[in-house]
Amino acid sequence: MSAPLLTVEDLNVSFPGRGGITRAVRNASFTLGRERLGIVGESGSGKSTTGRALLGLISHPGVVTAKTMRFGSDDLLACTESDWQQLRGRRMSMVMQDPKYSLNPVRKIGQQIGETCRLHLGSSRKDAEQRTLAMLEAVKIRNPDMVYHLYPHQLSGGMGQRAMIAMMLVAEPDFLIADEPTSALDVTVQNEVLRILDDLVRDRGMGLIFISHNLTIVSSFCDRVLIMYGGKIVEECAAKDLHKARHPYTRALIAAAPSLDVQRAELATVTRDPEWLL
Amino acid sequence: MITVKDLSVTFQNSGRSIHAVRGVSFDVAPGETFGIVGESGSGKSTVLKAIAGIIASSSSALEVDGRSAAKRRSREERRLMQFVFQDPYASLHPRQTVDDILREPLIIHGIANLDEKVSAAIADVGLSPQHRFRYPHQLSGGQRQRVAIARALILRPPILLLDEPTSALDVSVQAEILNLLSKLRRSYSLTSILVSHDLGVVAHLCNRIAIMQLGRVVEVVRAGDLRVGAVSQAYTRELIAASRGFTRAVT
Ligand SMILES: Nc1ncnc2c1ncn2[C@@H]1O[C@H](COP(=O)(O)OP(=O)(O)OP(=O)(O)O)[C@@H](O)[C@H]1O
Ligand SMILES: Nc1ncnc2c1ncn2[C@@H]1O[C@H](COP(=O)(O)OP(=O)(O)OP(=O)(O)O)[C@@H](O)[C@H]1O
Ligand SMILES: [Mg+2]
Ligand SMILES: [Mg+2]
Numbered sequence: 001m002s003a004p005l006l007t008v009e010d011l012n013v014s015f016p017g018r019g020g021i022t023r024a025v026r027n028a029s030f031t032l033g034r035e036r037l038g039i040v041g042e043s044g045s046g047k048s049t050t051g052r053a054l055l056g057l058i059s060h061p062g063v064v065t066a067k068t069m070r071f072g073s074d075d076l077l078a079c080t081e082s083d084w085q086q087l088r089g090r091r092m093s094m095v096m097q098d099p100k101y102s103l104n105p106v107r108k109i110g111q112q113i114g115e116t117c118r119l120h121l122g123s124s125r126k127d128a129e130q131r132t133l134a135m136l137e138a139v140k141i142r143n144p145d146m147v148y149h150l151y152p153h154q155l156s157g158g159m160g161q162r163a164m165i166a167m168m169l170v171a172e173p174d175f176l177i178a179d180e181p182t183s184a185l186d187v188t189v190q191n192e193v194l195r196i197l198d199d200l201v202r203d204r205g206m207g208l209i210f211i212s213h214n215l216t217i218v219s220s221f222c223d224r225v226l227i228m229y230g231g232k233i234v235e236e237c238a239a240k241d242l243h244k245a246r247h248p249y250t251r252a253l254i255a256a257a258p259s260l261d262v263q264r265a266e267l268a269t270v271t272r273d274p275e276w277l278l
Numbered sequence: 279m280i281t282v283k284d285l286s287v288t289f290q291n292s293g294r295s296i297h298a299v300r301g302v303s304f305d306v307a308p309g310e311t312f313g314i315v316g317e318s319g320s321g322k323s324t325v326l327k328a329i330a331g332i333i334a335s336s337s338s339a340l341e342v343d344g345r346s347a348a349k350r351r352s353r354e355e356r357r358l359m360q361f362v363f364q365d366p367y368a369s370l371h372p373r374q375t376v377d378d379i380l381r382e383p384l385i386i387h388g389i390a391n392l393d394e395k396v397s398a399a400i401a402d403v404g405l406s407p408q409h410r411f412r413y414p415h416q417l418s419g420g421q422r423q424r425v426a427i428a429r430a431l432i433l434r435p436p437i438l439l440l441d442e443p444t445s446a447l448d449v450s451v452q453a454e455i456l457n458l459l460s461k462l463r464r465s466y467s468l469t470s471i472l473v474s475h476d477l478g479v480v481a482h483l484c485n486r487i488a489i490m491q492l493g494r495v496v497e498v499v500r501a502g503d504l505r506v507g508a509v510s511q512a513y514t515r516e517l518i519a520a521s522r523g524f525t526r527a528v529t
Contacts, residue, residue, distance in 0.1 A: 017416070019408050043420025043451045097419040097446065098367045142319060149292060157364040157442065158318025158475075180419065183445040184364065186318050186475050187520035194524050213420075213448045214476075220523035256453040258478040260505055260521060266460065267453035267482070 004031035005175055005207040006054070009068035013049050016061050024049040024062075026231040032175070034205040036198070038218040038239055040253070041228030042270075047211045048097055050228075051177040054209075055094050056084035071175065090120045094177040097211075099164035099184075103152040109136075110148030113167045120171035135166040140192045157184035165193060169200070176200075177209045182217070194221050215242060215257055227253075230277045249276055279437065279469040280306040280329065283339035287324050298324045299335070300493035309467040311459075313480035313501075315517065316490030322473045323364055325490075326439045329471070330361050342437065357387060360430035364441040364473075366423040370414045376400070376425050377410050383433055399428040404454050419446040427455060431462070438470040444479065456483055477521045481505050489514045 013025040025046040030037070039047050053064045054071075056079055069076040071092065079087070096102040104112055110132050117128035129148075136144035139162040152160060161184045168176065178197065182190040194217070200206040212218050218225055222239040227250045235247040243254060252270040287299040299321040306312040314322045328335035329342070331351055340347045343358060363369040370379060380396045389395065400410055403424040414422050423446045430438060438459075444452040456479065462468045474480050480487050481501045488495045489511065496511045503509060507518055 015416070018411060041448065043424075043446070043448045044418040045448075048418060098365070100365055101367045146291075146294065146296070154289070154291060156319045156323060162318075180446065184318065184442065184475070186316060186517065187477070188516050189318050190475070191520050191524055198524075198526065213446070213452075215449065216521070216523045220525070253448065253450055257449040258453075258456065258476075258482040260478050260481055260518070263505065264482070266457055269453050269457065270450040 004033050006032040007068055007070045011066040013053050013064050023231050028233050032207045034207050036201055036208045036222040038222035038225040039211045045228040046231040048179050051179055090171050092175040093168045093173045095165050095168045095181045097179040099160040100152050105152050108149055109163050116167050117170050135170055139166050140189050175207045179211045279308040281339055281341040285337040287328055287335045302495050308469055311484045312471045313484030313487035314473045320490040321493045323441050326441055359437040360435040361439045362426050362430045362443045366426040375411050399432045403428045404451055440472045
């Protein structure tokens with residue numbers, strides 16, 4: 001493979017607080033090419049924080065340090081706020097885990113997506129509207145004309161999630177972090193949305209970080225997977241080999257997923273070993 | 279315990295009406311966990327909100343515990359039922375700490391041993407004492423969702439309405455929450471309605487499952503039938519197929 005799109009070495013993110021420092025990300029190192037890199041891991045293990053750090057979105061009092069954080073030819077560690085603003089949206093963007101929280105509650109969906117088109121693509125008003133409607137249709141919104149005129153609180157959970165995805169994709173970024181982008185979608189629509197992301201990686205060479213709790217999706221959709229636990233990357237494997245993962249946490253995760261095929265009275269839970277944090 | 283007959287919900291938006299729920303009927307027996315799955319935007323959350331009385335609806339019958347649920351509710355009636363919303367961020371007050379959020383229902387209903395109850399509720403959902411005095415924005419997505427679940431469970435309500443309660447949780451924490459719900463169902467007769475996109479989750483926890491599309495229930499199936507694919511609607515079969523994972527078209 002050619003030079004990676006993104007190189008991260010020894011990323012650390014911590015939040016000082018009342019009860020001491022929370023080390024949300026600890027010495028994480030990885031690279032991303034023009035591929036689909038999955039991140040799975042325990043709730044609170046630092047997945048979203050890693051994503052936000054890569055986009056310069058950790059705000060005070062959070063502290064980000066790293067040995068290397070490079071995106072293409074840009075040194076992200078040297079970025080000023082205005083550099084970040086140049087990068088975000090057009091070249092890198094993130095679909096947030098709480099879509100409705102990230103959308104502006106008092107503006108209509110169509111206006112918000114249209115604005116992104118105008119800002120990043122310099123589209124005319126008319127062109128922005130066309131693109132917005134096409135994008136809503138691409139993410140399988142059943143009634144783009146109607147949804148264009150709705151406010152975020154009038155959307156269902158999955159419609160909000162798709163509106164957010166549409167907004168992040170209009171600018172055609174080189175690098176996208178999708179944080180639980182399909183958790184509110186029914187499985188058929190979910191596969192359609194994955195197909196859109198897949199095409200962007202394959203046809204346009206976008207680099208994708210795909211954060212998800214759904215092991216079935218990650219293993220069937222991604223190329224590689226990082227497994228996080230307690231702020232650390234504890235294991236990395238080819239996505240299709242996820243079922244053969246070695247780390248006891250990953251093994252326990254696989255056993256804990258309820259399946260349509262196997263009926264259990266009680267689901268296996270994870271017995272956490274303090275050693276995993278060392 | 280819950281009877282829904284010919285339930286319809288229509289929203290008005292700038293002169294247009296959105297017919298979100300179109301004649302939905304089902305019954306939930308005491309102690310049963312009833313599942314709802316279906317297309318995004320098909321009206322699942324709206325059905326739950328109508329049952330909870332949060333939004334206006336029309337029906338030929340809407341009953342909870344033998345009483346009509348279509349009217350304004352007293353404090354006692356509200357205590358009967360707790361709701362875990364799909365969007366935990368929106369349902370947690372940004373300026374309340376986890377401690378405030380969990381204390382509030384106890385205070386409203388005049389319950390003693392606040393401290394003990396709050397710390398037990400935190401432990402129940404797998405959070406640790408260090409999370410107790412944090413604000414929602416200082417928690418991860420799954421930690422917020424667990425706060426919403428803890429708040430709903432803290433009064434041990436007879437009825438729970440759960441809208442995608444585990445969608446932001448990793449499968450290990452999800453397993454703990456699902457086991458907790460099963461345990462509560464055994465220890466007292468907990469009746470619940472669970473909306474989820476995860477067929478594995480509904481088949482695990484529910485007795486019967488309604489499949490919704492475009493505002494309607496297209497069929498109601500038993501968990502065992504869902505597992506073996508003994509279903510009658512093409513849409514249900516599509517859902518089962520799609521839940522097997524992503525397939526890349528070979529080009
Ligand atoms: N602003 C903040 N202040 C203090 N702690 C924080 C803050 N933001 C996140 N954290 C903590 O950092 C840790 C990592 O959070 P993060 O949101 O990255 O988890 P996650 O892996 O995305 O989890 P989930 O799967 O639940 O979304 C958590 O323990 C969280 O409580
Ligand atoms: N307050 C509102 N005003 C207008 N329309 C609304 C409102 N709330 C919901 N709707 C519409 O009602 C329909 C059903 O929404 P609902 O939230 O019940 O779907 P859902 O089945 O829960 O979907 P999801 O799985 O995506 O959460 C959608 O078309 C939505 O846009
Ligand atoms: Mg997260
Ligand atoms: Mg919903």
